[in-house]
Amino acid sequence: MENTNTEQRKTIFSGIQPSGNITIxxxxxxxxxxxxxxxxxxxxxxxxxxxxxxxxxxxxxxRRRSLEVLALYLAVGIDPEKNIIFLQSHVPAHAELAWVLxxxxxxxxxxxxxxxxxxxxxxxxxxxxxxxxYPVLMAADILLYQADLVPVGQDQKQHIxxxxxxxxxxxxxYGETFKIPEPYIPKEGTKIxxxxxxxxKMSKSDTGGGSISMLDxxxxxxxxxKRAVTDxxxxxxxAEGKDxxxxxxxxxxxxxxxxxxxxxKEFEGKGYGDFKLAVxxxxxxxxxxIQAEFNRRLADKEQLNAILKNGSERAAYLARKTLSxxxxxxxxxxxxx
Ligand code: TYM
Numbered sequence: 001m002e003n004t005n006t007e008q009r010k011t012i013f014s015g016i017q018p019s020g021n022i023t024i025x026x027x028x029x030x031x032x033x034x035x036x037x038x039x040x041x042x043x044x045x046x047x048x049x050x051x052x053x054x055x056x057x058x059x060x061x062x063r064r065r066s067l068e069v070l071a072l073y074l075a076v077g078i079d080p081e082k083n084i085i086f087l088q089s090h091v092p093a094h095a096e097l098a099w100v101l102x103x104x105x106x107x108x109x110x111x112x113x114x115x116x117x118x119x120x121x122x123x124x125x126x127x128x129x130x131x132x133x134y135p136v137l138m139a140a141d142i143l144l145y146q147a148d149l150v151p152v153g154q155d156q157k158q159h160i161x162x163x164x165x166x167x168x169x170x171x172x173x174y175g176e177t178f179k180i181p182e183p184y185i186p187k188e189g190t191k192i193x194x195x196x197x198x199x200x201k202m203s204k205s206d207t208g209g210g211s212i213s214m215l216d217x218x219x220x221x222x223x224x225x226k227r228a229v230t231d232x233x234x235x236x237x238x239a240e241g242k243d244x245x246x247x248x249x250x251x252x253x254x255x256x257x258x259x260x261x262x263x264x265k266e267f268e269g270k271g272y273g274d275f276k277l278a279v280x281x282x283x284x285x286x287x288x289x290i291q292a293e294f295n296r297r298l299a300d301k302e303q304l305n306a307i308l309k310n311g312s313e314r315a316a317y318l319a320r321k322t323l324s325x326x327x328x329x330x331x332x333x334x335x336x337x
Contacts, residue, residue, distance in 0.1 A: 009040070009041055010041050010042070010122075010148035010149060011041065011042045011043075011044070011145055011147045011148050011149075011179075012034075012037055012042065012043040012044065012148070012149050012150070012151060012184075013043075013044045013046070013142050013145050013147035013150055013181075014030060014034060014043075014045060014046070014143060014150055014151050014152060015042075015045070015046035015047065015048040015051075015088065015141060016030065016031070016047065016048065016069055017047075017048050017049075017051050017052045017057060017204070018047050018048075018049055018052055018062060018065040018068070018069045019052040019057060019062070019065065019068040019205070020203070020204025020205045020206075020207075021204055021207075021211070021213035021214070021215060022068075022069060022072055022204065022213065022214045022215075022216065023191035023192070023202050023203070023204055023211045023212060023213055024192060024202070024211075024212045024254075024283065024287075025153065025191075025201065025202035025203070025211070026077065026112075026153075026188060026204070026214070026252070027076070027214060027265075028190075028192055028250075028254040029123070029152070029153030029190050029191065029192060029248055030151060030152060030153055031073070031076050031078075032076065032254075033151050033184075033186055034073075034076075034078055034151060034219055035076055035077040035078055037084050037149075037151060037184075038078060038079060038083050039082075041049050041148075041149070043081055043082070043083040043084070043255050044083065044084040044085075044145050044147070044315060044318075045073060045078055045084070045085050046085075046086055046087070046088050046141060046315075047066055047069045047070060047073075047085075047086070047087050047088065048088045048138075048141065048242060049062065049066050049087055049088050049089050049328065050088045050089050050094065050095065050137060050260050051088070051134060051137060051138070051320070054119075054128065054130040054131040054134050055119065055123060055126070055131070055205075056123075058204075059181040063276075066087060067298065067301075067304055068215075068298065070085065070087075070216060070292075070297075070304055070307065070308065071294050071297040071298040071304065072290075072294055073085055074293070074294075074297045074307075075291075075293040075294035075296075075297055076290055080307045080310070080311070081113060084311050084314045084315050084318075085307055085311045086308060086311030086312040086314075086315045087097035087308055087311075087312065088141065090308065090311075090312035090315075090316075091312050091315045091316045091319055092316075093140075093143055093144055093316065093320060093322075093323045094137065094140050094144065094257075094319070095137075095140075096323055097140035097143065097144055097319075097322070097323055097326060098133070098136050098137040098140040100326055100327075100330060101136050101140055101143070101166055101170070102133055104166055104169055104170050104173075105133070105135075105136050105139075105162075105166055109162060109165065110132055110133065110135065110136075110162075111258065112132075113158060113159070113162070114134055115134070115155065115158070115159070116131060116132060116134065116135075116265075117296060121132055122205075135159045135162050135163070138156075138159050138163065139162065139163040139166045139167070142160070142163050142181050143163065143166075143178045143181070143322065144318070144319040144322045144323065145178075145315075145319065145322070146178065146179040147172070147179065147181045148179060148181060149173065149182050149183075149184040150163075150182070150183055150184060151184040152179050152183060152184070152185060153185070153190045153191060153192075154185060154190040155191065155201055155232055156183070159185050160181065160182075160183040161166065161183075163181060164180050164181065167179075167180050167181070168180060168202040170326075172213075174329040174330070175329075176187065176205040176210065177322075177325060177326060177329055178322075180310065187252060187294070188250060188260070189272055192251060193243060193247040194206060194210035194211065195209060195210050195211070195212070195224055195225065195227070195228035195229065195244075196208060196209050196210040196228070196229055197210060197229070198228075198229055198243035198244040198246075198247045199243055204262065209224045209227055211222055211285075212225075212283065214240070214287060214290065214291075214294075214312060215287075215291060215294070216287065218284040218288065220314070221280055221283050221284045221287065222277075223278050224285070225248070225279050225280040226276055226277075226280065228244060228247075228248060228276065229244045230242075230244040230245050230248070230272050230276075231243075231244060231245065234271055234272060236249070236263075236264060236267035236268075236270060236271075236275045237264055238260050238264060238297065245272070248275065248276065248279050249263050249264065251279055252275075252278065252279045252282060255279075255282040255283055255286055256282050261311065276315075290308075303330075318321065
């Protein structure tokens with residue numbers, strides 16, 4: 001039921017980078033939960049384009065993808081009337097607060113971030129300072145809006161813990177300034193693995209057969225799932241060490257809104273082949289519906305621009321309040337009006 005009492009409503013902030021193809025991992029781990037949360041919380045859903053440039057992007061593609069992510073938000077059912085939807089680079093307070101927070105974040109803390117270590121290993125030619133301070137910009141995103149909850153997949157948990165540490169440190173020095181946010185990580189679907197290497201997470205940057213994009217067509221989905229790595233067993237059962245089958249079961253359960261146990265039961269006595277076809281079927285059906293709506297939304301540039309304009313104005317207003325407080329606290333001289 002919709003909670004209309006705004007006094008009691010908590011604030012949610014989350015975001016997705018418009019780099020690479022949005023995957024079913026992003027969908028099950030984040031996007032789909034956002035849709036549910038919009039009825040109970042005041043939500044800000046951001047497209048974090050400033051985070052994307054920590055890895056080299058093709059400018060035309062980044063621009064195109066930013067609008068595509070917006071169209072995808074709308075296509076999965078995120079309502080621009082209920083939520084504030086905006087592009088990170090349209091609200092300067094994100095970069096401004098990130099600078100201040102950089103001065104309250106330790107080199108050692110950032111060095112321990114596993115995402116930094118992974119990405120630095122993946123792009124050894126471009127281990128730039130932005131990649132290193134990436135989690136500080138993320139902390140700024142969240143803290144600017146005094147968010148209570150941050151719905152993300154498992155891989156972002158460490159960044160949210162760091163956000164809490166930074167906020168607590170700042171509050172400790174200057175008094176209550178930031179709300180301390182909690183991660184919101186649902187039980188299932190929070191770590192969808194690669195189809196080709198099921199011990200690694202499914203990633204947007206995987207352009208081979210490991211990831212299913214939200215925009216893949218039916219044939220591609222069927223082909224990728226058919227080729228998904230499984231073990232040599234034959235029982236469709238969730239078990240230690242059966243990473244490939246466990247992952248497909250998680251995907252199936254996610255798309256059918258069933259529990260893993262219900263899914264296992266359904267495939268009792270059936271082989272991997274039948275199971276894979278069924279997984280492909282439910283994924284392709286749901287993505288097909290989303291893609292039809294996505295194409296409709298993407299065609300209306302005027303509406304997309306209007307949503308971004310409105311969203312960034314509303315976000316900027318809220319962000320300014322926190323940023324002014326921070327500037328005052330750290331001792332920046334404020335001009336009288
Ligand atoms: P990003 O763009 O990598 O991913 C967006 C969301 O999808 C989740 N996710 C997954 N969930 C399950 N299985 C997977 N294989 C999988 N891959 C990704 C992520 O956990 C995330 O929730 N740093 C963030 C973006 C960000 C942000 C923020 C998030 C910037 N500022 C503030 C929350 C709050 C990121 O790179 O997500």
